[in-house]
Amino acid sequence: MSYIDFFSKNIKNKKWDAESIRGSCYEMCPQVEEKLRAKEKLVHVLEVVGSTRQLVKSYSRSAADSNMAIPGLLRPFPILKETTQYLLLRVTKRTDVTPACVYDFINDRLRAIRQDMTVQRLAPEECVQLLEPMIRFYVYFGYRLCTSPLSDFDPVLNKKYLLECMKWFLSCCDMLDGKSRDYELTELLSNWTIDKAEHRLTCDRVLVESLYVLCNLGDMHPLYRYLSLRPDIKRNSHLQLVYKMAVANLHGNFVKLCQLSEKLCPLTYCAFLLHLPTIQRRGVSVLSVAYSSARGAVPAGAVARWLRLRSAARAAALCSHHGLAIRRDHNDHNDHYEHNGHYEQNDQVHFNKKDFKADVDLMKPDTHVPDKLNIPIQEILTYRTDGMI
Numbered sequence: 009m010s011y012i013d014f015f016s017k018n019i020k021n022k023k024w025d026a027e028s029i030r031g032s033c034y035e036m037c038p039q040v041e042e043k044l045r046a047k048e049k050l051v052h053v054l055e056v057v058g059s060t061r062q063l064v065k066s067y068s069r070s071a072a073d074s075n076m077a078i079p080g081l082l083r084p085f086p087i088l089k090e091t092t093q094y095l096l097l098r099v100t101k102r103t104d105v106t107p108a109c110v111y112d113f114i115n116d117r118l119r120a121i122r123q124d125m126t127v128q129r130l131a132p133e134e135c136v137q138l139l140e141p142m143i144r145f146y147v148y149f150g151y152r153l154c155t156s157p158l159s160d161f162d163p164v165l166n167k168k169y170l171l172e173c174m175k176w177f178l179s180c181c182d183m184l185d186g187k188s189r190d191y192e193l194t195e196l197l198s199n200w201t202i203d204k205a206e207h208r209l210t211c212d213r214v215l216v217e218s219l220y221v222l223c224n225l226g227d228m229h230p231l232y233r234y235l236s237l238r239p240d241i242k243r244n245s246h247l248q249l250v251y252k253m254a255v256a257n258l259h260g261n262f263v264k265l266c267q268l269s270e271k272l273c274p275l276t277y278c279a280f281l282l283h284l285p286t287i288q289r290r291g292v293s294v295l296s297v298a299y300s301s302a303r304g305a306v307p308a309g310a311v312a313r314w315l316r317l318r319s320a321a322r323a324a325a326l327c328s329h330h331g332l333a334i335r336r337d338h339n340d341h342n343d344h345y346e347h348n349g350h351y352e353q354n355d356q357v358h359f360n361k362k363d364f365k366a367d368v369d370l371m372k373p374d375t376h377v378p379d380k381l382n383i384p385i386q387e388i389l390t391y392r393t394d395g396m397i
Contacts, residue, residue: 031082108160132180146170151278266316305356331365
């Protein structure tokens, strides 16, 4: 049973108050585990800080003969909050290992945190504060490692953990909406704010609601959820933006969809960029029919603007990848050329619906880092959407 299924079951039964187990481990790693891992030489490189060690409880699979509900092995909410902050704002700064190694380590420790949350049946107001930073982590690294080999990063598993955290977070918010007055909920979800002198984790419901729509672009369920939200949340400019993008995607209006994406905040932009190769292929397919001509051609720069591509050369490469001919802007428009993988800003795309190849693999994502993502990871994990649009 997953964390979200377990938690949802206990929400329905309302068991977390009377029957919950409270952890009594006030360290990030229980002493029993510390001694065992030190003896077995299982200390991770990211748990070594200079000449000292800072171990963090690792995830352990449940077994039939094991008892996970031991208070001495469970960390209470304040320690879980401190551990989350340590992992996301300090460990992510490490540059002595690869980003994939950082992801793998933090992901395992975050799963252990969710495990402690489940066993203790933490209240919804505590869960939302722990889950929101995890959602940011999975969205950001889902984009950052999207071009990594499968041996280093599994995007399917990352998406599974992301949706698990999202659904848990949103179910908690729905519970809090049902039992709290609006101003109390707003105050609760604003408990963690940014300290300009030192980064602090934050809790931004609007951001998570927006990510839920964009991470499931093309799915109707997030749109139904948006329409059922409280009016004060539904009127938020960030949520209205992603709703318009989702509707434009359903209508096949890729030009409007890409134009609206320019207004996204860093994390929602990360979520959108993962869909961009599919959107671009669909756009080239539509253009191949709309501009199909025996002699005419369209400037690659125009295609780049329509499909949110970094340059005309990148647009020409995308169209060529799907079987379309590329011309140089010479006087003789019948002068096709062998590109050998090299494209220029003055290239012209010769659209022909008969030439378009729909069975080729998606074009690999552009490794160029957009300006809005060229900021420290600590800022991405702590910013608030308030007043950004």
